[in-house]
Amino acid sequence: MDVEKKEHRLVLPVPMYHTDYNIWSVLKNCIGKELSKITMPVVFNEPLSFLQRMAEYMEYSYLLRIAAAQEDPVARMQYVAGFAVSALASNWERLGKPFNPLLGETYELEREEFRIICEQVSHHPPVSAFHADSKDWVFHGSIHPKLKFWGKNVEIQPKGVVTVEFPKLKEAYTWSNVQCCVHNVIVGKLWMEQVGNMEITSYPMGYKAHLTFKSAGVNNKDLHHVEGYIGDKSKNKIRYIYGKWTEFLKCTDYNLYEEYLKENPSKFSSGNSKCSNDSPSHTSKKMLQKLNSLKVGSFRSNSMSQESINDPATDSTEETIPKSDSTYSIEIPNSVAIWQVTPRPPQTSDYYQFTEFAMSLNELESGMDKIICPTDSRLRPDIRKLEQGDIDGAAIEKNRLEEKQRDANKYRKNKKITEWKPKWFEQAPNPYNKQDDWICTGNYWKRQYTNPDIF
Numbered sequence: 001m002d003v004e005k006k007e008h009r010l011v012l013p014v015p016m017y018h019t020d021y022n023i024w025s026v027l028k029n030c031i032g033k034e035l036s037k038i039t040m041p042v043v044f045n046e047p048l049s050f051l052q053r054m055a056e057y058m059e060y061s062y063l064l065r066i067a068a069a070q071e072d073p074v075a076r077m078q079y080v081a082g083f084a085v086s087a088l089a090s091n092w093e094r095l096g097k098p099f100n101p102l103l104g105e106t107y108e109l110e111r112e113e114f115r116i117i118c119e120q121v122s123h124h125p126p127v128s129a130f131h132a133d134s135k136d137w138v139f140h141g142s143i144h145p146k147l148k149f150w151g152k153n154v155e156i157q158p159k160g161v162v163t164v165e166f167p168k169l170k171e172a173y174t175w176s177n178v179q180c181c182v183h184n185v186i187v188g189k190l191w192m193e194q195v196g197n198m199e200i201t202s203y204p205m206g207y208k209a210h211l212t213f214k215s216a217g218v219n220n221k222d223l224h225h226v227e228g229y230i231g232d233k234s235k236n237k238i239r240y241i242y243g244k245w246t247e248f249l250k251c252t253d254y255n256l257y258e259e260y261l262k263e264n265p266s267k268f269s270s271g272n273s274k275c276s277n278d279s280p281s282h283t284s285k286k287m288l289q290k291l292n293s294l295k296v297g298s299f300r301s302n303s304m305s306q307e308s309i310n311d312p313a314t315d316s317t318e319e320t321i322p323k324s325d326s327t328y329s330i331e332i333p334n335s336v337a338i339w340q341v342t343p344r345p346p347q348t349s350d351y352y353q354f355t356e357f358a359m360s361l362n363e364l365e366s367g368m369d370k371i372i373c374p375t376d377s378r379l380r381p382d383i384r385k386l387e388q389g390d391i392d393g394a395a396i397e398k399n400r401l402e403e404k405q406r407d408a409n410k411y412r413k414n415k416k417i418t419e420w421k422p423k424w425f426e427q428a429p430n431p432y433n434k435q436d437d438w439i440c441t442g443n444y445w446k447r448q449y450t451n452p453d454i455f
């Protein structure tokens, strides 16, 4: 790819509209419903489509170039793990909802290091596929975000596999992304964490990176922490990996870590990888009053028992946002820095907490409208209107597009036209771990577009 280095815009055209509209006022009507089917007011949106949000995985793709250049397979795994963690960094404090992509919507991005093509390949369930390539690597995957509403929290499971390939080395890596948990949906301020276990497997060598994204825990001791190790085929632990998905990732010899652990036991905790404070006993009185006023028995019996409602111990205060980050004082000898986050631009809080990379994603550079596919997210009028601060216009356009999509679906059903077929991807098992996946047909960049009118 010989894309020249271009200057990209550093901010959106206008600052965002700050609202104190409460998300609970919408969600209380949605208990038990599948959240992906709910239309939310546009004030909760950020001016990006989920396809563009997926392209944010690429912000630190230089790590894949570095990985591909390593001679030692363990070092390659180290940088792939760095890439997997770095891909989540832009989620920090991002609480706007990206627009649901329309069926057949696409998004392309060409940069110095890579190019990527994304397509919405299924609507129910929503599945987004992407394929990025560069001189030395390929990165592809499909994501089916499953949102579960548990009352005070929303749990988001980004189902699907992602794969990195180094074709010249005949080597590949697969993993799945961890769960994301949005807290304080009922009262308090929203905040989000990435939690769970991520297992990166290498083929054909069989190395594995086991990473745990910890929940904030007591006093937010483990807020944002990621920790784990690289093991070989015979399960020997070789390297220790530690850091924060919001900031950095480091790596050291596993033996050195064990020595350090013996000498500094107090610096480590056995923190868990489940959503923080999820037990019913953390549910505050104020919240219970709100929940009790709703006549949704099935929801209540699912998520909290009657005993806990009557238990005086439930009278804890509402969950607050973790204010200060815990200090990460671990500095294990011989650590190498794998990845370091780029600080957010100074105006970020007026622009949906976007990173500089995110600011540039919906930019329609001059001449671009003539070459990109007519289904590209940049051409979506509702997103464009929100970006320009026209909230009412955005809402009208969003409704129009959703209706147009419904009409098209109905038309296909009535005419018994064969099911929708994505243009640039084909459903197929992942070549390495055989999970359900979508594989790129490779034709997008020929730029011969005959795509339907979806906007």
Ligand SMILES: CC(C)CCC[C@@H](C)[C@H]1CC[C@H]2[C@@H]3CC=C4C[C@@H](O)CC[C@]4(C)[C@H]3CC[C@]12C
Pocket (backbone or CB within 6 Å): 023, 027, 053, 088, 091, 094, 095, 096, 097, 098, 143, 145, 154, 156, 158, 177, 178, 180, 182, 185
């Ligand atoms: C409070 C509720 C209703 C609104 C929450 C909206 C936002 C915060 C949710 C909706 C969809 C979510 C995204 C769905 C899928 C992924 C892919 C995953 O690999 C990283 C997290 C990420 C990118 C999620 C981040 C949070 C997200 C953007």
